[in-house]
Amino acid sequence: xxxxxxxxxxxxxxxxxxxxxxxxxxxxxxxxxxxxxxxxxxxxxxxxxxxxxxxxxxxxxxxxxxxxxxxxxxxxxxxxxxxxxxxxxxxxxxxxxxxxxxxxxxxxxxxxxxxxxxxxxxxxxxxxxxxxxxxxxxxxxxxxxxxxxxxxxxxxxxxxxxxxxxxxxxxxxxxxxxxxxxxxxxxxxxxxxxxxxxxxxxxxxxxxxxx
Amino acid sequence: xxxxxxxxxxxxxxxxxxxxxxxxxxxxxxxxxxxxxxxxxxxxxxxxxxxxxxxxxxxxxxxxxxxxxxxxxxxxxxxxxxxxxxxxxxxxxxxxxxxxxxxxxxxxxxxxxxxxxxxxxxxxxxxxxxxxxxxxxxxxxxxxxxxxxxxxxxxxxxxxxxxxxxxxxxxxxxxxxxxxxxxxxxxxxxxxxxxxxxxxxxxxxxxxxxxxxxxxxxxxxxxxxxxxxxxxxxxxxxxxxxxxxxxxxxxxxxxxxxxxxxxxxxxxxxxxxxxxxxxxxxxxxxxxxxxxxxxxxxxxxxxxxxxxxxxxxxxxxxxxxxxxxxxxxxxxxxxxxxxxxxxxxxxxxxxxxxxxxxxxxxxxxxxxxxxxxxxxxxxxxxxxxxxxxxxxxxxxxxxxxxxxxxxxxxxxxxxxxxxxxxxxxxxxxxxxxxxxxxxxxxxxxxx
Numbered sequence: 001x002x003x004x005x006x007x008x009x010x011x012x013x014x015x016x017x018x019x020x021x022x023x024x025x026x027x028x029x030x031x032x033x034x035x036x037x038x039x040x041x042x043x044x045x046x047x048x049x050x051x052x053x054x055x056x057x058x059x060x061x062x063x064x065x066x067x068x069x070x071x072x073x074x075x076x077x078x079x080x081x082x083x084x085x086x087x088x089x090x091x092x093x094x095x096x097x098x099x100x101x102x103x104x105x106x107x108x109x110x111x112x113x114x115x116x117x118x119x120x121x122x123x124x125x126x127x128x129x130x131x132x133x134x135x136x137x138x139x140x141x142x143x144x145x146x147x148x149x150x151x152x153x154x155x156x157x158x159x160x161x162x163x164x165x166x167x168x169x170x171x172x173x174x175x176x177x178x179x180x181x182x183x184x185x186x187x188x189x190x191x192x193x194x195x196x197x198x199x200x201x202x203x204x205x206x207x208x209x210x211x
Numbered sequence: 212x213x214x215x216x217x218x219x220x221x222x223x224x225x226x227x228x229x230x231x232x233x234x235x236x237x238x239x240x241x242x243x244x245x246x247x248x249x250x251x252x253x254x255x256x257x258x259x260x261x262x263x264x265x266x267x268x269x270x271x272x273x274x275x276x277x278x279x280x281x282x283x284x285x286x287x288x289x290x291x292x293x294x295x296x297x298x299x300x301x302x303x304x305x306x307x308x309x310x311x312x313x314x315x316x317x318x319x320x321x322x323x324x325x326x327x328x329x330x331x332x333x334x335x336x337x338x339x340x341x342x343x344x345x346x347x348x349x350x351x352x353x354x355x356x357x358x359x360x361x362x363x364x365x366x367x368x369x370x371x372x373x374x375x376x377x378x379x380x381x382x383x384x385x386x387x388x389x390x391x392x393x394x395x396x397x398x399x400x401x402x403x404x405x406x407x408x409x410x411x412x413x414x415x416x417x418x419x420x421x422x423x424x425x426x427x428x429x430x431x432x433x434x435x436x437x438x439x440x441x442x443x444x445x446x447x448x449x450x451x452x453x454x455x456x457x458x459x460x461x462x463x464x465x466x467x468x469x470x471x472x473x474x475x476x477x478x479x480x481x482x483x484x485x486x487x488x489x490x491x492x493x494x495x496x497x498x499x500x501x502x503x504x505x506x507x508x509x510x511x512x513x514x515x516x517x518x519x520x521x522x523x524x525x526x527x528x529x530x531x532x533x534x535x536x537x538x539x540x541x542x543x544x545x546x547x548x549x550x551x552x553x554x555x556x557x558x559x560x561x562x563x564x565x566x567x568x569x570x571x572x573x574x575x576x577x578x579x580x581x582x583x584x585x586x587x588x589x590x591x592x593x594x595x596x597x598x599x600x601x602x603x604x605x606x607x608x609x610x611x612x613x614x615x616x617x618x619x620x621x622x623x624x625x626x627x628x629x630x631x632x633x634x635x636x637x638x639x640x641x642x643x644x645x646x647x648x649x650x651x652x653x654x655x656x657x658x
């Protein structure tokens with residue numbers, strides 16, 4: 001399954017163009033760092049928040065979510081905690097190219113996950129069927145998992161909706177979530193990698209072998 | 212309404228064949244494929260492709276939800292089912308309609324009626340088509356089977372009501388074989404089609420398989436495109452087909468064609484369909500109807516100059532057929548040979564493998580429909596059909612000479628790869644076949 005060629009023939013849906021995605025991933029990892037202070041710049045202390053670390057984490061998570069469900073990856077994200085200002089800037093051209101329609105035109109940059117993720121090490125939870133991926137149990141609800149979360153085998157990672165039926169996506173291995181590879185509401189193909197997990201069982205590291 | 216994007220819910224040569232017509236009509240194409248077909252030609256040729264499941268057909272090409280999901284997310288407005296897989300599944304046709312997708316084929320109700328071979332038989336009897344003596348409906352008990360068998364006479368054939376493609380049928384020659392065969396066929400029908408209902412018919416040893424191509428629109432026009440002779444069969448699987456049927460009396464030919472048109476009209480058929488008949492000493496009898504494009508459709512296209520897939524798409528989008536019956540005049544003779552990845556020496560065992568060499572024939576009046584290509588590994592999960600070679604000529608003898616030349620030219624080689632080409636050339640050289648005197652038992656009794 002993982003043998004699918006990310007740089008295969010130029011067909012719309014499977015034409016995973018990794019550009020931009022990588023930028024988005026890097027950004028999101030940065031935004032969701034475990035310690036909020038590593039992303040702060042000393043302005044936290046003067047504000048005197050007792051729970052400022054938590055607040056920043058929440059904001060970062062919200063932004064990560066906005067970034068995830070947005071029409072495309074943002075070009076720039078600015079956070080100013082002092083005045084509680086958050087600016088997310090999208091590239092107008094990229095946004096209009098990606099579109100926001102529920103059934104995207106397959107010639108658009110849909111369902112990437114080939115080229116951009118091949119290089120990532122870890123265990124990939126792949127789509128067991130063709131459908132729509134949902135990262136959260138309901139619109140607006142917090143996602144099932146986020147990068148950094150530890151998951152147990154059998155824990156729900158997301159939902160794949162096919163023909164109005166909600167099919168749970170469950171972890172087949174315990175480990176730490178490295179990355180959720182597709183955005184909420186994105187169409188996915190059978191076998192497409194959805195969640196990258198760094199397995200606890202280090203003896204069987206590296207990309208999962210599937211038949 | 213116009214069709215802008217067609218999802219082809221199939222694989223192999225027929226998927227390519229449908230896409231070619233779509234392309235000529237300016238229609239975008241979407242392929243679906245299993246993981247075993249990542250690298251298949253139909254995936255390469257489509258404008259877009261969606262992986263819908265693992266290699267097992269039940270979880271990919273036979274999965275209605277997966278195919279419909281793929282259609283919805285790829286922006287398709289119509290689905291062409293090809294042949295086999297979901298092509299005659301009324302539920303699939305209905306699910307397509309419920310999701311706003313045009314199913315390129317007849318209405319779900321028609322599929323449902325004709326999919327049950329026992330119902331089809333009784334519908335056609337009502338429409339005035341001749342049928343062989345047989346059970347009025349399904350035969351649901353051993354006692355009923357014995358009772359009916361006495362009236363039908365031997366030999367008789369027990370067929371699965373949900374059957375098709377030459378599977379789920381048993382010929383019974385003596386009364387002592389009846390009950391074991393009845394039980395066996397029911398068990399097979401249950402296992403293969405998930406439906407154990409069977410029906411019985413008189414069996415003809417000495418018959419020709421003649422089928423009529425029909426084309427009907429939603430505006431009351433029903434046309435026929437003549438007949439095809441598919442009598443060269445190996446265990447009910449067709450190997451060589453041709454149009455027109457050699458040596459058919461003109462009166463018989465037109466009577467069969469008229470019967471097909473009458474049958475299609477009676478059930479309100481739309482799209483391309485095929486009525487299968489047996490032609491025997493006493494005349495001809497309706498066997499079953501296929502509600503889809505057939506493997507052997509290119510021979511009809513060659514003699515009538517009609518692109519059947521184009522007509523299917525036009526009819527599905529609500530257009531009226533442009534031709535009249537008078538305009539449809541056959542020219543010459545077309546023959547099709549099925550090149551299967553099978554080993555005739557080893558009882559036709561599938562012989563898939565990597566096609567190290569694959570060079571199809573060319574030249575005048577030779578058409579090759581294939582998804583094969585050099586370097587491609589034939590996946591073992593699917594039908595063994597590798598290529599169809601179709602040759603046309605003004606006369607049958609010339610068409611057969613051309614076919615022999617084309618088959619000789621066809622180079623297919625690879626470790627473990629065997630094809631039916633040597634057998635096909637053997638048949639073409641056979642005096643019985645050359646004379647057009649072959650019947651359905653020709654191949655099975657030849658050795």
